[in-house]
Amino acid sequence: xxxxxxxxxxxxxxxxxxxxxxxxxxxxxxxxxxxxxxxxxxxxxxxxxxxxxxxxxxxxxxxxxxxxxxxxx
Amino acid sequence: xxxxxxxxxxxxxxxxxxxxxxxxxxxxxxxxxxxxxxxxxxxxxxxxxxxxxxxxxxxxxxxxxxxxxxxxxxxxxxxxxxxxxxxxxxxxxxxxxxxxxxxxxxxxxxxxxxxxxxxxxxxxxxxxxxxxxxxxxxxxxxxxxxxxxxxxxxxxxxxxxxxxxxxxxxxxxxxxxxxxxxxxxxxxxxxxxxxxxxxxxxxxxxxxxxxxxxxxxxxxxxxxxxxxxxxxxxxxxxxxxxxxxxxxxxxxxxxxxxxxxxxxxxxxxxxxxxxxxxxxxxxxxxxxxxxxxxxxxxxxxxxxxxxxxxxxxxxxxxxxxxxxxxxxxxxxxxxxxxxxxxxxxxxxxxxxxxxxxxxxxxxxxxxxxxxxxxxxxx
Numbered sequence: 001x002x003x004x005x006x007x008x009x010x011x012x013x014x015x016x017x018x019x020x021x022x023x024x025x026x027x028x029x030x031x032x033x034x035x036x037x038x039x040x041x042x043x044x045x046x047x048x049x050x051x052x053x054x055x056x057x058x059x060x061x062x063x064x065x066x067x068x069x070x071x072x073x
Numbered sequence: 074x075x076x077x078x079x080x081x082x083x084x085x086x087x088x089x090x091x092x093x094x095x096x097x098x099x100x101x102x103x104x105x106x107x108x109x110x111x112x113x114x115x116x117x118x119x120x121x122x123x124x125x126x127x128x129x130x131x132x133x134x135x136x137x138x139x140x141x142x143x144x145x146x147x148x149x150x151x152x153x154x155x156x157x158x159x160x161x162x163x164x165x166x167x168x169x170x171x172x173x174x175x176x177x178x179x180x181x182x183x184x185x186x187x188x189x190x191x192x193x194x195x196x197x198x199x200x201x202x203x204x205x206x207x208x209x210x211x212x213x214x215x216x217x218x219x220x221x222x223x224x225x226x227x228x229x230x231x232x233x234x235x236x237x238x239x240x241x242x243x244x245x246x247x248x249x250x251x252x253x254x255x256x257x258x259x260x261x262x263x264x265x266x267x268x269x270x271x272x273x274x275x276x277x278x279x280x281x282x283x284x285x286x287x288x289x290x291x292x293x294x295x296x297x298x299x300x301x302x303x304x305x306x307x308x309x310x311x312x313x314x315x316x317x318x319x320x321x322x323x324x325x326x327x328x329x330x331x332x333x334x335x336x337x338x339x340x341x342x343x344x345x346x347x348x349x350x351x352x353x354x355x356x357x358x359x360x361x362x363x364x365x366x367x368x369x370x371x372x373x374x375x376x377x378x379x380x381x382x383x384x385x386x387x388x389x390x391x392x393x394x395x396x397x398x399x400x401x402x403x404x405x406x407x408x409x410x411x412x413x414x415x416x417x418x419x420x421x422x423x424x425x426x427x428x429x430x431x432x433x434x435x436x437x438x439x440x441x442x443x444x445x446x447x448x449x450x451x
Contacts, residue, residue, distance in 0.1 A: 003405060005439055011298035011447070012312030027345055029306065036436055037335065056224035 004029060100144065105130075108159065111178075116141040122170075123149040133158040134184030146175040155188050164188040167211070257283050294321060294448040302327050302433065302443030309341060310447060311430045315393050317449030322387035324433065327443025334436035335383060337402070339428045350420040381406050382442070393427040 006025065008017045025067065050071055057067045074432025079085075092314040101118040109120070110131040120143060122128050128151055137160075147153040147170035151215070155168040155176075160185065162168065168188060170176065176190030198210035246256060246264070253269030270276075277286045295317070300310050302324075326333060338348075385408040392398055402418040422428070433445060 005305035006307040006309060008309045008311055009298065009300045010312045011300075011310060012314075014298075021306065025307070032336075032434075033437065 080223040099312070106149075111143070112136060113349075113354060115143050117143060119144040121146045121148050122153040123147075124151045124153070125149055126151040128153045129156045130154075130157040131156045132160045132162050132178065132186055134160040136160075137180040137183055139180055139182050141180045143178050144175060146169065146179060147172060155190075160184045160186055160190050162186050166190050168382060169211075255283070292451060294450050297447045297449050298445075300445045300447075301446060302440035304439060304441075306435050306439050308433045308440060308445065309430060310433075310445065313392075313429045313431065313447065314449055315427055315429065317392075317451055319388065319448050319450040320384070320392050320428070321448040322389075322431070323444075323446045323448075324383070324385040324387065327383045327385075327445050328381060328441060329435040329440035330441045334383065335404075336434045336436065337387070337431040338434065339398075339422050340424055340426055340430045341432050342422075342424050347423045348420065349423065350418055353417045355415040389428060395425050395427060398422045398424070399426060 004021045104121045108128045113136040153170045172218040174191045180186045199208040199214045206219045248266045255267040256264045274285040385404040387402045389400040399421045404416045
């Protein structure tokens, strides 16, 4: 993976400085990555559960409108 | 001695001879003090008139013969006028004799005479020209400056003159030296110069006199910076002016090197508890919209560089406050049908410092495209 960088643009004098992330920033970045992955998995899990519920309700004979009324689209 | 008619054999006495001689050297004078009508014996004599008021001397016909002459002298202050009675009196000058004027009345026939009075010169009248009033053809003539003069030709210099309601055509004032200069009153009737201001300056009043001033910024947006989102995972924009009432950000066409998202912080403050964020996201058409209590400060989703680009519009009113700073973010992205197409974040930042730095972070990898424009808003 490429080196993660921080670019600082000082708009008072229009100077641009590039540096690599320091240790603390890398830790934050990693934590955020983990959080993103967790959130995404939760999203996928919630979506799968919703789709399963919709399928089961449809199997019980509910129409699409009735299913939507219960669990949404 | 008056003119005599002698007959043949008449003897001329010595007294008569003496009188004739006296008349030849010292003319016989007939002094008058009131208006008078000439008689035949006046021929060859001098008539004097002395009266403080106007008088006349009347000339009648059938009294004199051709060649008769008499002199008239006005001694008095009143004008004595030679007046044609039944005889004619012609003259090249005036028949009116002022005090001490004299003249000769010469008969060319018994009823025709010529008066040779004072030389009147060749002026027969004085006419008031432009700018003057008065004039006349007799007596004392007066001229005065016409108070209604409207035209003066040629260059004129007027000093300490009062002009009432003047109509000025293309006037020039020597104190106005530069194109665009203005004049204003000083309160004492005098004028002073106000030199032309600079471009876009407006006329205002300072210390009781007019002056030019640069208008304060207001009611508009000023572009403070343009920053490219490339080459780094975090783009920090520092040195943000504190002179505006609000900030507006346009973050356009942004993407990172891998499938990612965007989050935004202030003053490089990543303390999560300093941010209160709530997101509404639309996942249509695959999933209905929902609301998320954000913990990762996402302001955009699904920014795969190869297929998707994001666009965000951010407003931060009262960004110089040291208290809560409420802000909002609208975002859309294109390209990925299963990710969030639109998001709206309403958010507060509880940092105790004014916002002077904005940090825009890619969720994964470095930014590889995008532009951030920051506007100061008044």
